[in-house]
Amino acid sequence: xxxxxxxxSLFFLIQGHISFAQNEKPNVVFILIDDLGYGDLANxxxxxxxxxxIDKFAKQGIKFTNFYSPSPLCSPSRASMLTGRTPYRLGxxxxxxxxxxxxxxQHEITIANLLKNNGYQCFLSGKWHLNxxxxxxxxxxxxxxxxxxxxxLHAFAIPNHKDPINFFEDGKPLGKIKGYSxxxxxxxxxxxxxERDKNKPFFLYxxxxxxxxxxASPSKYLKKYNKYIKEDIDLVNLKDNGPGEYYANITFxxxxxxxxxxxxxxxxxxxxxxxxxxxxxxxxxxxxxxFYEINLNGSTGGFRGRKADLYDGxxxxxxxxxxxxxxxxxxxxxEPIHGYDFFPTIFSMLNVPIPKDRExxxxxxxxxxxxxxxxxxxxxxxxxxxxxxxxxxxYFYAARDGDWKIITDFEVKKVKLFNLKIDRFEVNExxxxxxxxxxxxxxxxxxxxKSIELDPLRPKDVSAPNMD
Amino acid sequence: xxxxxxxxSLFFLIQGHISFAQNEKPNVVFILIDDLGYGDLANxxxxxxxxxxIDKFAKQGIKFTNFYSPSPLCSPSRASMLTGRTPYRLGxxxxxxxxxxxxxxQHEITIANLLKNNGYQCFLSGKWHLNxxxxxxxxxxxxxxxxxxxxxLHAFAIPNHKDPINFFEDGKPLGKIKGYSxxxxxxxxxxxxxERDKNKPFFLYxxxxxxxxxxASPSKYLKKYNKYIKEDIDLVNLKDNGPGEYYANITFxxxxxxxxxxxxxxxxxxxxxxxxxxxxxxxxxxxxxxFYEINLNGSTGGFRGRKADLYDGxxxxxxxxxxxxxxxxxxxxxEPIHGYDFFPTIFSMLNVPIPKDRExxxxxxxxxxxxxxxxxxxxxxxxxxxxxxxxxxxYFYAARDGDWKIITDFEVKKVKLFNLKIDRFEVNExxxxxxxxxxxxxxxxxxxxKSIELDPLRPKDVSAPNMD
Numbered sequence: 001x002x003x004x005x006x007x008x009s010l011f012f013l014i015q016g017h018i019s020f021a022q023n024e025k026p027n028v029v030f031i032l033i034d035d036l037g038y039g040d041l042a043n044x045x046x047x048x049x050x051x052x053x054i055d056k057f058a059k060q061g062i063k064f065t066n067f068y069s070p071s072p073l074c075s076p077s078r079a080s081m082l083t084g085r086t087p088y089r090l091g092x093x094x095x096x097x098x099x100x101x102x103x104x105x106q107h108e109i110t111i112a113n114l115l116k117n118n119g120y121q122c123f124l125s126g127k128w129h130l131n132x133x134x135x136x137x138x139x140x141x142x143x144x145x146x147x148x149x150x151x152x153l154h155a156f157a158i159p160n161h162k163d164p165i166n167f168f169e170d171g172k173p174l175g176k177i178k179g180y181s182x183x184x185x186x187x188x189x190x191x192x193x194x195e196r197d198k199n200k201p202f203f204l205y206x207x208x209x210x211x212x213x214x215x216a217s218p219s220k221y222l223k224k225y226n227k228y229i230k231e232d233i234d235l236v237n238l239k240d241n242g243p244g245e246y247y248a249n250i251t252f253x254x255x256x257x258x259x260x261x262x263x264x265x266x267x268x269x270x271x272x273x274x275x276x277x278x279x280x281x282x283x284x285x286x287x288x289x290x291f292y293e294i295n296l297n298g299s300t301g302g303f304r305g306r307k308a309d310l311y312d313g314x315x316x317x318x319x320x321x322x323x324x325x326x327x328x329x330x331x332x333x334x335e336p337i338h339g340y341d342f343f344p345t346i347f348s349m350l351n352v353p354i355p356k357d358r359e360x361x362x363x364x365x366x367x368x369x370x371x372x373x374x375x376x377x378x379x380x381x382x383x384x385x386x387x388x389x390x391x392x393x394x395y396f397y398a399a400r401d402g403d404w405k406i407i408t409d410f411e412v413k414k415v416k417l418f419n420l421k422i423d424r425f426e427v428n429e430x431x432x433x434x435x436x437x438x439x440x441x442x443x444x445x446x447x448x449x450k451s452i453e454l455d456p457l458r459p460k461d462v463s464a465p466n467m468d
Numbered sequence: 469x470x471x472x473x474x475x476x477s478l479f480f481l482i483q484g485h486i487s488f489a490q491n492e493k494p495n496v497v498f499i500l501i502d503d504l505g506y507g508d509l510a511n512x513x514x515x516x517x518x519x520x521x522i523d524k525f526a527k528q529g530i531k532f533t534n535f536y537s538p539s540p541l542c543s544p545s546r547a548s549m550l551t552g553r554t555p556y557r558l559g560x561x562x563x564x565x566x567x568x569x570x571x572x573x574q575h576e577i578t579i580a581n582l583l584k585n586n587g588y589q590c591f592l593s594g595k596w597h598l599n600x601x602x603x604x605x606x607x608x609x610x611x612x613x614x615x616x617x618x619x620x621l622h623a624f625a626i627p628n629h630k631d632p633i634n635f636f637e638d639g640k641p642l643g644k645i646k647g648y649s650x651x652x653x654x655x656x657x658x659x660x661x662x663e664r665d666k667n668k669p670f671f672l673y674x675x676x677x678x679x680x681x682x683x684a685s686p687s688k689y690l691k692k693y694n695k696y697i698k699e700d701i702d703l704v705n706l707k708d709n710g711p712g713e714y715y716a717n718i719t720f721x722x723x724x725x726x727x728x729x730x731x732x733x734x735x736x737x738x739x740x741x742x743x744x745x746x747x748x749x750x751x752x753x754x755x756x757x758x759f760y761e762i763n764l765n766g767s768t769g770g771f772r773g774r775k776a777d778l779y780d781g782x783x784x785x786x787x788x789x790x791x792x793x794x795x796x797x798x799x800x801x802x803e804p805i806h807g808y809d810f811f812p813t814i815f816s817m818l819n820v821p822i823p824k825d826r827e828x829x830x831x832x833x834x835x836x837x838x839x840x841x842x843x844x845x846x847x848x849x850x851x852x853x854x855x856x857x858x859x860x861x862x863y864f865y866a867a868r869d870g871d872w873k874i875i876t877d878f879e880v881k882k883v884k885l886f887n888l889k890i891d892r893f894e895v896n897e898x899x900x901x902x903x904x905x906x907x908x909x910x911x912x913x914x915x916x917x918k919s920i921e922l923d924p925l926r927p928k929d930v931s932a933p934n935m936d
Contacts, residue, residue: 047696047710228515237890240770242515296770302708422705 025201026323027273028115028346029264031257032081032205034074034127034156034212036317037283039301040250044318046299048228049247053258054320057277061322062331062369068400069281070339071384072307072314074155075102075129077280077339078207082110082130082145084343084354084362086381088452091459093385096132098154103131103139105459109355111343112146115203118352123192124150126185126207134168141171147205151188157181160214161249180218181209182256190263206260210253211246211298213284221248221255243297271324274349276342279317282307304426308386310398310407311426315382323349327369336400338380341365358457379441381448397445404434406441412449415442493669494791495741496583496814497732499725500549500673502542502595502624502680504785505751507769508718512786514767516696517715521726522788525745529790530799530837536868537749538807539852540775540782542623543570543597545748545807546675550578550598550613552811552822552830554849556920559927561853564600566622571599571607573927577823579811580614583671586820591660592618594653594675602636609639619656621677625649628682629717648686649677650724658731674728678721679714679766681752689716689723711765739792742817744810747785750775772894776854778866778875779894783850791817795837804868806848809833826925847909849916865913872902874909880917883910 039045043055043063070080073095076087083090085108096102104110112122124147131139133154142150150170157164161181167174169188177184189206196202222229228244257277264270283298285306298306305311319337321327326349340362347354348364361381367374379401396410403421408414417431417438431438452458507513511523511531538548543564544555551558553576564570572578580590592615599607601622610618618638625632629649635642637656645652657674664670690697696712725745732738751766753774766774773779787805789795794817808830815822816832829849835842847869864878871889876882885899885906899906920926 045698045710047698047712230513230515238770238893238895240893242513244515302706302764425706425708427706 024272025119026350027201027269028111028120028203028276028350029260029273030081030111030203030205030276030342031260031278032078032126032207033253033277033279033318034207034209035281035283035298035307036211036250036279037285037298037300037306037313038303038316038318039299040211040283041254041318045301046250048225048243049250050224051250051254053254053261054277057257057261057275057322058320060324060329061275061320061327062333064319064321064337065332065334066336067278067317067319068315068336068338068380068382069279069317070315071382072281072305072309073384073386074127074212074280076384079104079108079130080361081278081280081339081342082112082205083108084340084360085358086340086361086383086448086452088383089359089361089455089458091462092130093383093462095155095386096129098133100132101139102462103136104145105457106140106144107457108145109358110145111346112203112205114146114347114352114354115201116146116148118350120201120203121149121196122147122203122205123189123196124152124205124207125189125192126152126205127155127209127212128152128207129155134171135173143170149192151185153209156212156214157209160216161209162216164209180216180252182252183218185209186256186259189260193263193267204260207280208253208256210256211249211283215245215249217245217248217252221252224248224251240296246297274321274323274346276319276321276346278319278339278342282309282312282314282317285313302425310382310384310395312405312420312424315398321369323369326366328371331369331371333368335365335368335374336380336402337365337368338362359451359455378448379444381445383449383452397449399441399445399448401437401441401444404437404441406431406438406445408442408445412442412445417441492740493587494793494818495669495737496579496588496671496744496818497728497741498549498579498671498673498744498810499728499746500546500594500675501721501745501747501786502675502677503749503751503766503775504679504718504747505753505766505768505774505781506771506784506786507767508679508751509722509786513769514718516693516711517718518692519718519722521722521729522745525725525729525743525790526788528792528797529743529788529795530801532787532789532805533800533802534804535746535785535787536783536804536806536848536850537747537785538783539850540749540773540777541852541854542595542680542748544852547572547576547598548829549746549748549807549810550580550673551576552808552828553826554808554829554851554916554920556851557827557829557923557926559930560598561851561930563623563854564597566601568600569607570930571604572613573925574608574612575925576613577826578613579814580671580673582614582815582820582822583669584614584616586818588669588671589617589664590615590671590673591657591664592620592673592675593657593660594620594673595623595677595680596620596675597623602639603641611638615673617660619653624680624682625677628684629677630684632677648684648720650720651686653677654724654727657728661731661735672728675748676721676724678724679717679751683713683717685713685716685720689720692716692719708764714765742789742791742814744787744789744814746787746807746810750777750780750782750785753781770893778850778852778863780873780888780892783866789837791837794834796839799837799839801836803833803836803842804848804870805833805836806830827919827923846916847912849913851917851920865917867909867913867916869905869909869912872905872909874899874906874913876910876913880910880913885909 042051043058069077071077075096076092079092080087153166158166165176225244225247230242300313303313305313344362344364379399382398395407398407405418407416418426510519511526537545539545541563544560547560548555621634626634633644693712693715698710768781771781773781812830812832847867850866863875866875875884886894
């Protein structure tokens with residue numbers, strides 16, 4: 001706490017002016033979906049699941065067709081999107097099992113920390129997953145990350161999305177809550193907005209539990225996809241009931257997001273609210289591997305790999321932004337962008353300077369909102385601890401520079417190179433034919449690795465990447 | 469040739485009597501589908517693809533819900549089903565790329581060899597894939613394996629299933645043939661049956677090219693699944709058009725099989741013909757990995773893994789048998805059976821003794837046809853050369869004994885144990901809790917390994933298993 005407060009204070013001593021008057025400051029809503037694949041929304045090509053609210057939202061702002069999450073797993077991806085920094089700098093290198101001694105350090109500055117220091121009320125409703133538990137006294141909690149009020153659970157709803165028992169509100173366990181996770185989370189978000197100080201702008205962080213397992217959806221959504229649901233025919237403990245339950249959960253998620261968007265409309269907040277929509281990583285997809293991977297019907301839209309892979313299937317996901325006064329409606333951008341870009345972009349939109357005392361890996365992508373080019377100072381970067389399940393050799397780093405994407409092992413020796421312009425499914429490995437590109441990208445990854453290792457804010461007690 | 473002829477002759481000197489009179493001998497039709505997953509047929513739970521002919525066929529005989537192909541790849545699986553022997557004995561340890569010096573040896577006895585020696589006319593129409601090429605002079609060809617007339621291609625239709633250019637007939641290349649592979653193969657099969665000597669029984673081996681990539685189906689089938697086909701939205705070389713094209717190929721395959729079954733009905737052959745239907749391995753499923761894996765929409769029905777894995781997704785596939793005079797219609801058997809069981813079972817049904825001069829790994833499962841128990845003398849066995857793509861550690865052997873399934877590495881040291889009764893998706897690895905079962909199955913695998921290495925008929929020039 002002390003280190004963070006000191007750093008934040010120091011930063012604000014040197015920050016520039018804020019051009020919005022207090023009562024004009026735009027609100028910010030960040031909707032983050034769990035394990036939603038590139039192909040899981042109707043407007044990204046799903047042929048069955050209906051997502052009318054998100055489809056409409058996509059037309060009101062900018063739709064990214066080359067958005068990458070910062071990691072193929074949830075905790076690092078979320079930590080990075082909230083701070084603008086690649087997750088290894090933060091010491092969050094893999095997903096955090098409950099009870100693990102891994103957490104977002106107090107000296108990191110989240111979107112909420114910086115907004116709060118700019119007079120915002122900050123609310124969180126949904127999934128946290130940035131520490132070892134919401135009752136873990138020695139770990140930072142959502143209030144340390146800038147949230148004034150919060151209702152959250154650790155990683156996923158237990159026992160499943162119906163009547164979950166593991167939500168906490170402002171540090172206190174809530175016990176069993178009747179209803180479905182999506183409704184609980186959105187009800188709470190709307191309550192926070194209703195009860196807010198209307199003289200202040202707000203930040204609502206809404207990391208929904210859908211469509212991560214174990215899903216459950218109200219019967220009205222299940223009925224829509226009855227054709228795609230079957231009774232399990234074998235009398236064994238594990239069941240596969242077909243994709244209908246997953247499609248229902250997507251539409252349920254869409255409908256709950258619709259409630260938030262309608263709330264903004266009804267209360268005249270739609271024009272002055274920046275809304276961000278994204279997914280934290282690719283879908284689990286089609287094969288049972290672990291008990292908690294119970295939704296097997298996510299779609300990568302054909303991309304190779306899935307959650308926990310550095311192939312595009314693990315990190316290339318949907319993302320949308322809306323803000324009528326700055327984002328031209330109906331835009332579709334194929335510019336490669338990264339989840340760590342949200343932090344500098346949002347603060348650029350708000351004309352709030354970002355911290356200069358630390359490495360921010362993201363860049364301001366707001367020129368895209370008026371169809372202007374952006375210029376990135378370094379390739380998109382990923383470091384990832386868990387051995388990718390799709391590949392026997394294990395790959396740990398990746399970078400994308402224009403159309404080229406490299407994936408390397410932990411020692412940055414073995415490489416895979418793909419040209420995504422002609423090979424978006426990463427089938428044709430072309431490192432041998434392109435030695436200069438391989439060398440350039442290997443050098444870049446080694447420099448990033450060194451920069452991360454030398455980052456003064458990186459926790460010193462984080463264990464080396466797990467080689468299992 | 470000489471060795472095989474000698475062995476076969478030797479065998480027939482000592483064989484027992486045949487109870488069927490020459491003109492009463494049942495015919496045999498063996499329909500083998502390429503890469504068809506457990507969940508790919510309507511009667512095995514597919515929610516969208518229609519397979520009315522196979523559904524009807526399933527009700528006329530016995531449906532196996534625990535049938536295993538002999539390998540998770542095509543060449544070894546096919547070699548094993550035709551000989552009753554585990555593929556490593558035959559020296560066919562992985563799929564055979566065109567030009568490779570791997571082939572089914574002349575001294576092996578196939579179903580066709582043994583039937584031919586019992587007075588059958590033997591026809592092949594479809595995919596061979598048991599040598600390095602159909603014009604490879606030094607390799608055995610379908611005629612050496614007992615086929616009097618044959619039309620076949622090596623591994624898959626080139627350039628795709630429409631107007632293929634790589635069929636051979638009795639050793640001669642046919643050039644480009646107009647039409648779709650399924651129709652070409654069934655037309656030829658029906659031609660062989662029409663032109664046959666009606667005083668002799670026949671064996672038709674019909675290894676269809678469907679639903680292996682690169683699929684193509686007539687427009688009438690594509691139209692049925694129009695809802696599930698999308699236009700590719702990104703201008704890149706590789707395309708993903710959704711699952712509709714795959715569903716259409718399944719229904720097209722079903723319809724072509726329907727033509728064969730109707731031919732048997734119309735010609736009064738249905739009662740006196742044993743019909744076998746099976747798949748050679750699990751589906752490619754949902755992720756692009758290689759160019760030739762162009763059909764990404766196969767379903768394992770939830771099973772873990774896919775083609776090239778020893779998890780059930782790679783080897784647990786559909787299988788049906790029909791023979792009204794011996795198989796009670798409407799049976800569903802959950803008895804674990806193996807592709808190498810077809811050989812002894814078919815000859816038991818025909819009352820033809822099988823060779824005693826060699827190890828036959830399969831057993832006669834015909835007691836199941838009248839709901840009697842079978843007793844297997846050893847667990848189901850798999851050896852597999854290619855490193856399973858789903859697992860970074862690489863697994864090479866597997867065995868199933870009752871509800872227990874073990875998967876081991878090449879040295880039979882690292883193991884995975886699953887109890888399929890309560891965990892049919894192989895999620896819960898339980899080797900530590902069951903050391904006696906692990907020991908028993910490891911010992912069995914080591915014995916099988918030794919038995920294979922010492923098998924006098926195993927080719928001596930087969931390279932050691934490829935470790936990557």
